[in-house]
Amino acid sequence: xxxxxxxxxxxxxxxxxxxxxxxxxxxxxxxxxxxxxxxxxxxxxxxxxxxxxxxxxxxxxxxxxxxxxxxxxxxxxxxxxxxxxxxxxxxxxxxxxxxxxxxxxxxxxxxxxxxxxxxxxxxxxxxxxxxxxxxxxxxxxxxxxxxxxxxxxxxxxxxxxxxxxxxxxxxxxxxxxxxx
Numbered sequence: 001x002x003x004x005x006x007x008x009x010x011x012x013x014x015x016x017x018x019x020x021x022x023x024x025x026x027x028x029x030x031x032x033x034x035x036x037x038x039x040x041x042x043x044x045x046x047x048x049x050x051x052x053x054x055x056x057x058x059x060x061x062x063x064x065x066x067x068x069x070x071x072x073x074x075x076x077x078x079x080x081x082x083x084x085x086x087x088x089x090x091x092x093x094x095x096x097x098x099x100x101x102x103x104x105x106x107x108x109x110x111x112x113x114x115x116x117x118x119x120x121x122x123x124x125x126x127x128x129x130x131x132x133x134x135x136x137x138x139x140x141x142x143x144x145x146x147x148x149x150x151x152x153x154x155x156x157x158x159x160x161x162x163x164x165x166x167x168x169x170x171x172x173x174x175x176x177x178x179x180x
Contacts, residue, residue, distance in 0.1 A: 005059055010050035012060040012113075015067035015120030017049015018042055022126045035134035042130045046123075062108035062161045063116035069099035070124025073153060074146050078132045081142040092145045096153045103160045107168060114161035121157045122150035 021042045029038070053060070076095040081088045108114035129146045132138040 006054055008060050008064040009053045009056065011064035011067050012116060012120060013049035013051065013053025013056075014046040015049070015063065015070070015123030016053065016116065017123075018046040018127050019119045019123035020049065021045020022123075022130075035130075039130045039134045042127060046127065058112060059109050060113045060116065061106045062103055062113050062164075063120045065102050065106040066117040066157050066161070067120040067124040069102060069157070070121040070126075070150065070153065071128055072124075073099040073149060074125040074128035074132075077145055077149065078128060078137060078139075078142045081139040081145075082137060088141045089145060092149050096149050096156070100153065100156055100160060103157055104164070108161045108165045111162075111165060114165040115158070117161040118154045118158040121154040125150040125153070 021044065024045070025033075025038050025041050073092075073095045077088065077092050080091050085091065103117070108117070125146055129138070129143075129150075132142065
């Protein structure tokens with residue numbers, strides 16, 4: 001197995017693990033818990049998810065790119081809000097649109113890969129949201145926009161990935177008509 005495939009698998013698992021850890025923290029811990037404890041659980045979930053996904057026999061491409069896209073989008077939103085740039089809301093949508101472009105290049109290799117995009121995109125955004133929030137770098141605008149963009153971006157990424165996968169399956173199953 002190549003290192004690239006292992007990296008894709010680990011990133012996919014990190015997104016799924018981070019998202020599940022986020023749901024675990026929300027469901028089972030009180031709101032008064034330390035932010036650093038929440039981030040620790042989030043990172044532990046990401047690492048555990050990555051380790052588990054390395055063992056899976058399937059390949060993942062689109063979902064791992066989606067995780068990185070979520071990380072980048074969230075980081076860009078936090079950075080622009082920290083710099084005091086006006087119109088962070090408008091820029092957040094622009095960042096999301098740009099972050100979805102790599103999904104056209106790194107097409108899904110299976111339907112599972114395409115479906116996991118919906119978990120990995122917000123998984124990446126939640127990771128940066130937790131780190132920025134715990135370190136005190138989160139502004140009110142960024143704290144509002146990141147979950148909103150995570151939701152919209154997740155379903156946009158899911159639509160792109162599933163449509164590209166179905167188009168690939170449909171085109172590859174077309175038999176040429178060679179009769180005169």
